[in-house]
Amino acid sequence: MPISSSPLPFLLQAENICLQINGQTILDNVNVTVSAGEIVTIVGPNGAGKSSLIKTLIGIQKPTSGKIHRSNGLRIGYMPxxxxxxxxxxxxxxxxxxxxxxxxxxxxxxxxxxxxxxxxxxxxxxxxxxxxxxxxxxxxxxxxxPDILVLDEPAQGVDFNGEVALYELIQALRTELGCAVVMVSHDLHIVMAATDEVICLNKHICCSGHPESVSQHPEFTQLFGKKFAPALAVYTHEHDHTHDLSDCGG
Structure with missing residues (x-):
């Protein structure tokens, strides 16, 4: 995988990544760019290739085709x-x-x-x-x-209140360390308040962008149900940290 020897306007970039294992398509023509200081969250159904994508981004897994570009001397902290x-x-x-x-x-x-x-x-x-x-x-x-924290389901096995606290800690670390964060999450309601960009993955990128726009995208609602869109759209970085336990489904 090529690693840039000169400064890049981004920390990490995947360009037209495809991944096949035993003849099965895991990732299909995926493009991802991670810039300094931003939180990028990858969501999607089971089997969507989320963990495979982040393993490919950091070099644990080699793509079948496509390119990975990393800024020179990039330091990655990985949480499997x-x-x-x-x-x-x-x-x-x-x-x-x-x-x-x-x-x-x-x-x-x-x-x-x-x-x-x-x-x-x-x-x-x-x-x-x-x-x-x-x-x-x-x-x-x-x-x-790390310049980038890469977190695969960081709140796995944590109760609801613990999830909220953990995502708030991740936000604080981003601010304190100035690092980017790339994480996989299934905690849809919480993650919409704790991220700058959402990538909705189902082997290919269905949609990506600001949480509010993604939550209303037709492919997102097809995957996760229309019940999520109104609730997710009102979550912002300035939320009051009051959460209804009935909203943590998904």
């Missing part, structure tokens, strides 16, 4: 969707933080502190709640001092 850990493995949080990267105890503590879980640094990973584990994994991604 799932991480299976054997119950018998004696693994604490600090060890998890440093499995694939080097970090001092001080650096790991600072990252955990930023996500609100510094007190868990010596806790056994298997003893963490869903919300604690996701915050640990987010802290792990921060250790890279």
């Amino acid at each position: 969707q799932k991480l299976s850990i054997d119950e018998s493995l004696p693994l604490d949080v600090y060890r998890l933080m440093t499995l694939t990267q080097t970090a001092t105890l001080e650096d790991a503590s600072a990252a955990l502190d930023r996500t609100g879980v510094a007190h868990l640094i010596h806790r056994r990973v298997q003893k963490l709640s869903g919300g604690e584990f996701q915050r640990v994994m987010l802290a792990r991604a921060l250790l890279a001092k």
Whole structure:
């Protein structure tokens, strides 16, 4: 995959990406551009290729055709969707933080502190709640001092109030670090208040743009139902953080 040797007006760009696995089309002619400081959220039904797209964007998976352009020296912090850990493995949080990267105890503590879980640094990973584990994994991604945070279902296994708090934390990190954020999410109502651009994916890009415009696009309503459009359209970055639990379906 080509990596630019000169400054680019964007951090990351996918150009006409196609991905086929065992003869099956996973991604079809997908174009994505991520600029500094923006939050881009990818939504879509199960099997739409969302996780495959972000793995392709960051180089874990190679596209069948198309090009990936990355700015020179781009630092990526990646939080995967799932991480299976054997119950018998004696693994604490600090060890998890440093499995694939080097970090001092001080650096790991600072990252955990930023996500609100510094007190868990010596806790056994298997003893963490869903919300604690996701915050640990987010802290792990921060250790890279990323230009882009790439988050695959960051609120997975977290209760509704925890989801809201986690998305607000992601927004705060974007502002504090000046990094871009690319995330996959199924939390449609919440994500419309926590993103700058939405990409609706179903192997190809059905529609993309500002959350309010996407929520009213015919292909979006066909995928997710008309019941979402009126509710989503009123969600903005200035919402009052009052959420109705009945609105968290989807």
